[in-house]
Amino acid sequence: MGANTENTIEKNSRTNIGSIIRSNTVVMLFVLAGVIVIFTAINPSFLTTQNIINILNASVIIGLLSIGQTFLIIAGHIDLSCGSIAALSGAIMAYIMRETGIAWPTAFLLAFLFAVLVGIINAVLVNVFELQPFIATLAMMSVCKGATYLLCEGKAIQIADKAFLKISAISLAYIPLPVIIMVVMFLVFGFILARTVFGRMVYMIGGNVSAARLAGIKPKRVSTILYIISAGASAVAGALYCSRMFSALPGAASGAEFDAITAVVLGGVAFIGGKGNMAGCFVGLIIIQFFSNGLVLSNMDAFWQVIAKGLLLIAALVFDFVRRKRFESRL
Amino acid sequence: MVKNMKRRKLLALLLAIAMVFVFTACTSDGNAPAEEPPAQQEEGTAADDTAATESDEEIVIGYFALTMVSQWLQNVNKALTDLGKEKGFKVVNADADFDGEKQMSQLDTQINAGLDGAVVFIADEGMGTAVAEKCQQAGVPLIGESLRVADADNNLLAPVVELDAHAVGSNGAEWLIENIKEEGFNPDDFSKTGYIALTNSNQVSTTIRIEGFEDTFFGEYKDFPDANKFVSDVAAEATSSDDTDATFKLVSAILGAHPDIENWIMFSGYDDLAIGACRADEQAKLQDKTCLIDCGGERGIPxxxxxxxxxxxxxxYYNAMEFAEPIVDAMLAMIKDGKSAEDVFADQKEDGQKFASYKISGTVVTPETYKDIYLPGY
Structure with a gap:
């Protein structure tokens, strides 16, 4: 092996290590470690198995919503209606079960198909009528929210199907089933995003839609699939929410879309599109949930908690910005 | 060209769907008491009927709500509407959607349309003077619902039917004190007992309910360890308005972090919080070691x-009909009999106040007793 080859290997190796260190996900893992150390020092109960399971369980609804958001934001889109779709599909499912007495899998399937339909409508508004995704999905959020209140008549729809209610109570090796569902979905969609042709298409239309078009990609077709993925994940979130609460609530997941977007952005997904990954999104989600949980265990006043969460987000993003700038200046 | 045609067809289809939807929404039953024949038309003598119909049909009472997505406000609206059918007046409602300006504009619109009386859940407590002046200038009697129509010094500017939030909390505490042993607690030793206040600091009435409970309960049990007192406050969730899920997360965290505590007392300011706490408690398998008391009951009883x-x-427990009945009686007395607003609920007037506050403090119900007083739908 010649000296040149050795130099090349060494250079490549340095580049790989550099790219790992440059990775936003790694930085956010350090932030997560910092959060864990600080809150464990404040309250030793923070880093217990039970508390970590609680944190993961609390992450499920926002986590599922953030899967769809990750795809969409990387592709240069956004879906503000995902929380309302979750609430509406949960209400549809509960309503069908109450009115017809059919088993939950059928009711879920119908609610899921309805959510997919809403996803297609979102895509039509954005792709056919060329509405801004922010405005189109904001309008759909309002439509779904109103429809949920109409269906529920402003009240909770109680669910009597014991088998369905058990979904949120089942644990495998101490891990609640909803957490397992969330992690599996993160892995599957993370794989799709990182390792498939479709995933590369998502990055391409988010990075440069004209170049993607020239490369033979059909951006509208891709974004339609992404809106459907987002709506479908929302329907799963809505069903798990109902199972957890024993009922469909008209105000379910209200505002959860913003928490999901926060997790995605904190996880390093560029708001302008073209950059990010599912692992980063998961880490962003976990940071937010660990931090919120830690604040509660610290007995901090509620309004200070709100300020602290905002400061965490600002600090993490500024830290990431400074790190990138320092790296770019070295090049 | 073909693409444009497709777009036009889609647009036409969407517009058609929207029009059908609007038409359906407008023609659905909804809340249109004016179209219902007044109940009094079917009663009494023929002469009385005519007189009653002529005078009563003209009475229009407006219910100006903070937001109609609140189940409580929907229930109040339903109670007023049902009383309208019974007593022969029409109820029109307006949803301010948390917007004070919008509520003022809605008042203007209805006053111009011939409003006879206004029941207002004020959208912004800072605009009490403006609302009171507007109604006074128009000669429209005004009653506050749940929130006071008051000036900056909290002087009432109109009669109000409101919840006595402190008394509600205190009632809950008195029930627990009476039943402390039956609920499995040792009043001589609370070292292994935890307390969680389920609250929302964004809502003044809710925090006062919690204060009412704590003043009475911890006033009785002064030795209750401070280290075992916890707060689940959904105000910490700035971006989410799903109080149930927020409480689920907060209570899960508290329960998970204190495995040393053997049994729990929880007091909830309202039902949405209580449901979230129940589900967290059940997830932690602590349902047999917890006593949860809540204010309201509209979701607890189901x-x-x-x-x-x-x-x-x-x-x-309190229900919307308990609020609507005194409001309607007082409003009809002012509209029909010319009773002065200062004389409404006169026996409940506080010292130094020009107008009175009719206070409701609720009744404690349990799974064994609720059927005696529960009014489903209100």
Whole structure:
């Protein structure tokens, strides 16, 4: 092996290590470690198995919503209606079960198909009528929210199907089933995003839609699939929410879309599109949930908690910005 | 060209769907008491009928709500509407959607349309003077619902029917004190007992309910360890307005972090918080070691009827009809009999106040007793 080859290997190796260190996900893992150390020092109960399971369980609804958001934001889109779709599909499912007495899998399937339909409508508004995704999905959020209140008549729809209610109570090796569902979905969609042709298409239309078009990609077709993925994940979130609460609530997941977007952005997904990954999104989600949980265990006043969460987000993003700038200046 | 045609067809289809939807929404039953024949038309003598119909048909009472997505406000609206059908007046409602300006504009619109009386859940407590002046100038009697129509010094500017939030909390505490041993607690030793206040600091009435409970309960048990007192405050969730899920997360965290505590007392400011706490409690398998008391009951009682939430031991129950009845009686007395607003609820007037506050403090019900007073739908 010649000296040149050795130099090349060494250079490549340095580049790989550099790219790992440059990775936003790694930085956010350090932030997560910092959060864990600080809150464990404040309250030793923070880093217990039970508390970590609680944190993961609390992450499920926002986590599922953030899967769809990750795809969409990387592709240069956004879906503000995902929380309302979750609430509406949960209400549809509960309503069908109450009115017809059919088993939950059928009711879920119908609610899921309805959510997919809403996803297609979102895509039509954005792709056919060329509405801004922010405005189109904001309008759909309002439509779904109103429809949920109409269906529920402003009240909770109680669910009597014991088998369905058990979904949120089942644990495998101490891990609640909803957490397992969330992690599996993160892995599957993370794989799709990182390792498939479709995933590369998502990055391409988010990075440069004209170049993607020239490369033979059909951006509208891709974004339609992404809106459907987002709506479908929302329907799963809505069903798990109902199972957890024993009922469909008209105000379910209200505002959860913003928490999901926060997790995605904190996880390093560029708001302008073209950059990010599912692992980063998961880490962003976990940071937010660990931090919120830690604040509660610290007995901090509620309004200070709100300020602290905002400061965490600002600090993490500024830290990431400074790190990138320092790296770019070295090049 | 073909693409444009497709777009036009889609647009036409969407517009058609929208029009059908609007038409359906407008023609659905909704809340249109004016179209219902007044109940009094079917009663009494023929002469009385004519007189009653002519005078009563003209009475229009407006219900100006903070937001109609609130179940409580929907229930109040329903109670007023049902009383309107019974007593022969029409109710029109307006949803301010948390917007004070919008509520003022809605008042203007209805006053111009011939409003006879205004029941207002004020959208912004800072605009009490403006609302009172507007109604006074128009000669429209005004009654506040749940929130006071007051000036900057909290002087009432109109009669109000409101919840006595401190008394509601205190009632819950008195029930627990009376039943402390039956609920499995040792009043001589609370070292292994935890207390969680389920609250929302964004809502003044809710924090006062919690204060009412704590003043009475911890006034009785002064040795209750401060280290065992916790707060689940959904105000910490700035971006989410799903109080149930927020409480689920907060209570899960508290329960998970204190495995040393053997049994729990929870007091909830309202039902949405209590449901979240129940589900967290059940997830932690602590339902047999918890006593949860809540204010309201509109969601708690259906939980009992469904056989859920064994830890939800009591509700300080009040319903919308308890609010609507005194409002309607007072409003009709002002409109029909010319009773002065200062004389409304006169026996409940506080010292130094020009107008009176009719206070409701609720009744404690349990799964064993609620059927005696529960009014479903209100």
């Amino acid at each position: 939980e009992w009827e469904a056989g859920n939430a064994p830890e939800w031991r009591a509700c300080v």
